[in-house]
Amino acid sequence: MAKLPGKNASEDVILGTVKNATVFLANLSAKGCLNISSDSSEKLQHFSHAFRSWKLVRLSALFDKLRQQLIAVDENSKDYSDFEIAGTISDAIFTCKALKTAYKGRLDDVRVQTALFGLNEKKAGSEKIDNLSLVKVATEYRNNGKKNRYIDEFFMEPEGRGIIYRQETRIEPLKAPPKSSLAQDVTAMMIAERGYLCEGFPPRQIVVTRQSVFPAALDIVSSVAEQATSNYKMIGTIYKAFRSNLFAPEVFYSLIKFNAVYSTEDAVYLVDEHNNMLKIADNTYSGNNLSFLNEIIYEKPEAVFGKVSSRGQDLHFSPLTIIDSTASIPIKFLHKNLHFQGLMKF
């Protein structure tokens, strides 16, 4: 196995810190997490900093998260959901375990490695890209702490098998986000001439070193839309399989078709051809949802791209993009269009 990150510290030091962190978590749980001392809070922060400096991204993020959750418990203990804290603690514990395994050289799952250590370019570059045609289907802004802001761009192959690729661009602090060479609403097609496909959980990240970008033709958009999943049960199954790995991200990106929209007083669902429902909004009348609902009800797009997550035990779909090759804007990014449009009419 190649050398793992952490070049500034020896593996012993790292493993020692990981062990300390585990003990700290155990003590914290034993005493209970209500009213944690400022010492504990600081310690959590120290751990987080240390792990970040060794590029143990996942563990660092978990300690950050735990700290924030515990602070929130302090302020408003009754409202906070217990199992979110329990989840974070157990996540952190298992991440520590996985790290130990990894340093012993017994962790074979490359996806988990990526999740633990982030993208390690030397390792991840194994699968090369050669003239891969991609259509941009969505853009998302992502915050990783205060300073690390990213733009995730999601791509699909025009005639692929529904595989989604993610390209990550870091936004430099104090700089405007990088501008695409195309106008915002133009459907972009990218030919990734050179680059590589990184290991990891789907959507797999691509790093493109040479590319050409131009507007996409409409038939390309419709061939992208054809790859949409039309059975929500399938999405549920895939999601469960995906999430059964502890280290998989909480959301899952998918392109779906729908047959109808079903609304009750407190939720809105998409309905597929087999009458399976997928919740898309908790409250029918909130502004952001309305904008999306208007779009899908009036325009009946061919497909919708978005994130699948679980809230409680319901599958939940958060739309990012509407794809319709017959529309004036074939791939419409929803976050640019979140103004209130009035009551939806059918």
Next chain:
Amino acid sequence: MSADIRTRRSIEHIRRRVASLFVTGLSNVSAENIEKIRNSILKLELQPEIVENSDMSVSNVSTSNIDDEQTGRLKDVLANLDQFIGTQNGHLRFKLATKMVLALDQISLRQINTSQLSEDCKHCLAGNDIIYLSEKLLPENHADIERMIIGGLGIVELVHYVRSEFDPESVQMSLLILLLSHSTLRKEVLKKFKPLSSDKQILLGKKLYAMRNRLVAESGFQLLLQANSEEARIVLVTFSHNAFVTNLLRKEIRNSPSSYSKHLYHHIGLLCNFLPDSDEKLILPSTEEELARIATLASLLYLVKPSPDDVSLLKLLEKTSHPVIRSYAAIALLAAGDSDERKLKHNILDLEDHVLRIYSKLHLFKKGIIDNKFLLTEFNGDNPEIHKLTFEALDNLGDKQLLDIINPLVEETLYDSSPSARKKGLIKLVKSNSQALAWKVLLPASEDSDTVIASMAKKRLIELLGFEALNVFFDVSNAIFSTTDKLALEVRHYIDYFILPHIANAGDCRFTPYLNHLFVEHSAKKQKFDYDNTIKPILLNFGEPLIPFLGENLFASEQDISLAAEELLIEIGGEEAEKARAAFSKGAPPVETAFRQLTNPRIANNARQVIISEGVSTVPRLLALISDPRYREEVLIILAEFATPESFPAMLKLLGNPSADMLVSGDISIIMRDTGFSDRSITRHLITIGEPVVTCLVEKLQSDNWSIRYHATLILGEIGDSRAIPELIRLFHREDESLEVVGAIIRSFGLMETTEAVSIIAPHLADESRAIRLETYITLGRIGTKSALDALKESLSKCRDINEKKAIQKAINEAEMRG
């Protein structure tokens, strides 16, 4: 609550409890708490549904189940719980607790399922099935309907409406009413009701028919018609309640009077307590509402044929105190052919129903009971609807009778001194569709001194009479074209776009005057787009009949018209057209035409060629055209083509006679600026003149202005007189000479093939300026002596730039060819 949801909730509950252990602290967990968790898990496993569901086939995965794997995990959790409570070791407890959280997370994840639409909603989705909905309207379970509508039809507003009234019966009705008020849904809904049984349709139709909402009432009406039973007809008659519904009913009764006759009379009889065989007066109800209902129904009576009993009812009705009912009864009697006309006259004058009133009046007029004044009173008001109805009735009379009746009105209308009164009268009269009246009224009106009235009359004439009306305009077309009145423009628009294409196809010669007007106007105003796209195709389609007037237009004082006419004649072609053109040019050669068409961008090119081929003899004529700015550019192009010493004076004249010195001295740019002529035509002339200007040009090489030196150099090069060489060489050596002039001198050496220049310019093969280097290559290539060739070859071996290498190679090739 379904087993599915129950299971999921309990798992969530257990998960929360275990998670809370972390928050409250693992070291101080009570046994009681653990026992609760354990019980919840055991309860979960004991659920009877779980056992059932675990055997279910794959197709039924949607209902929640706890499969073997999950049961295994739950057992693990139970074991962990036992261990947890059995130990006080903090580390072990921590380990066990995290294990449990993980296991429960996974179980919870397994519970994620996509829910399915309810059966009702599925049904609706299948095709917005309204039959299903309408059947559901009658049962009590309104919640189902609500859900169906929200899910299937998705009318959110509907839900809110429904919520505001909670009476199930009214909920159902209001749902339906809302659906029916929807303009597009309504038709669909009605279609879906068709397969319903007649009883159901009548029941529903009756409710709807009684509604105030027009659309809903109409839906009810349609539904009752669909039911097509005696019962439905009774409902239709009994519940007709407002003017809108009555109108619908009137149409229906007109279609099948016999099926309604009985019901109508029966219902009226009921309302006024009528007993057959009694001669007594009727006892009319006292309330306004009931009276109005009788009146409404009575207004329909004239459509149906009464039985003898009914006639007696009618006669009684005619005697009642209610004037409206009385009138209607009178008309019904009239229709039945059993009326006393004098009474009728008395009764009908106050009738509110226009149609009935007008027709009754007409009936009485025919019988000679009333004179035309009674009919003309209909025109007293300003209601155009009444005027139209009256004319509809009158137009059937035949032209002669109509004119007789309407004559007083015409006289009064057309010969009033006030234009506004005339206009008002005309507005009434134009409602008639009679052609005879049109000729009588509209023709004089079209010549009215008031242009608005005239235009209005013309427009209506065209509408009524079509092609015939155009005959009218042959005489009045001047009036149409001279006014910019809006209506006149509308009339013209109407003619141009609707009538002209037809007459063009028909090739009717009578319309040529109008076309002439059109042609003259459009070609003169240079409405190029209109002319080219609309008028010209029509004129071309017309073809030969137009030749005479086009021939005339050749002589038009306005040149545009003349030119357009000539152009059209050329395009129409044929012997006649040629004759017309010959008559115009009086046998002159085509150059005459060429001169005239010189400004016509479409044929200017040809015209120029004709003039150029004619030769220098055309110069005086060209010069004569100078004063016209439109011709200047063309004339200059032609003169430049000639470019002979003979044309030079002409050129000078064209330029406003500048002094020769000024011309040569490079003030060309000034002349060009002032006259708008191109550089080329002047230099070309100077070059053609050649020798006489050389001395002057050589002098100009001394000028302080680099531009003058530059031009002079180039012209001298082109002339190629060797007298200039010494001066050029001297200039070449001037230290502060500009790059442009140096380049020009090098080029001139090339043009003059000055062999002695090779040694002078060869050093410039390595000049810093690329432009100079390139000029030098070309010049050396042209001169082509051995020394020049050697210099070039040497330069080629040193050169690194691929493009320059090409240029040098080219020059070498040329030199070798010459050498």
